[in-house]
Amino acid sequence: MQPERQEKYQDIVAMVATVAIHAAVLIFLLLNLNIAARSQHSEKMEIEPIPAEVVDEAAIQEELERQAAEERRRQREEQERQARLARAEREARAAEERRELEIRRQREEAKQRAAEEEKREAAAEAKQREEENAKRRRKPSSGRLKEKNAKRRRKPSSGRL
Secondary structure: OOHHHHHHHHHHHHHHHHHHHHHHHHHHHHHHHHHHHHHHHHHHHHOOOOOOOOOOOHHHHHHHHHHHHHHHHHHHHHHHHHHHHHHHHHHHHHHHHHHHHHHHHHHHHHHHHHHHHHHHHHHHHHHHHHHHHHHHHHOHHHHHHHHHHHHHHHOOOOOOO
C-alpha cells in the first residue's frame, strides 16, 4: 500500500502545483490588462485631432490649367527666341556673303584697272618708241653725216702731220 499512497500523494502535489501556477499566470494577465487599459484611457484624452483641410477639386483643376498655360507660354517664347536666333544667323550669313562678293568685285575691278594701266603704259611706251623711230627715219642722212664728220674729226690722218 505504500506505493499506492505515494502515487496518490504525488498526484495531489502535482494537482496543487498546477492549480497554483495557473492561478499565478491568471493573476499576472489580469493585472497587465488593467494596467494597459488604464494607460490607453489616459492616452486617448491627450490626443488632439488633426485639423483637416477642405480640398476643392475645381481649384485644383484651375491651378493645373494655369500651370499648363504657363508652360505653353514658356515653350512658345522659347520657340520664338530660337526663330529669332535662326533668322539673325541667316541674316548674318547673307551679310557676310554680300561682303565677300563686294570684296571680290573690288579685287576684280582693281585687277582690271591695273591691266588697263599696264596697257596704257605699254601703248605709251610703244608710241614713244615709234616717235623716236620716226624721228630717226626723218633725219637719217643728217644724223649719219654728223656721225661721219665726227669720225673724221676724231681720226687724225697719218699723212698730214
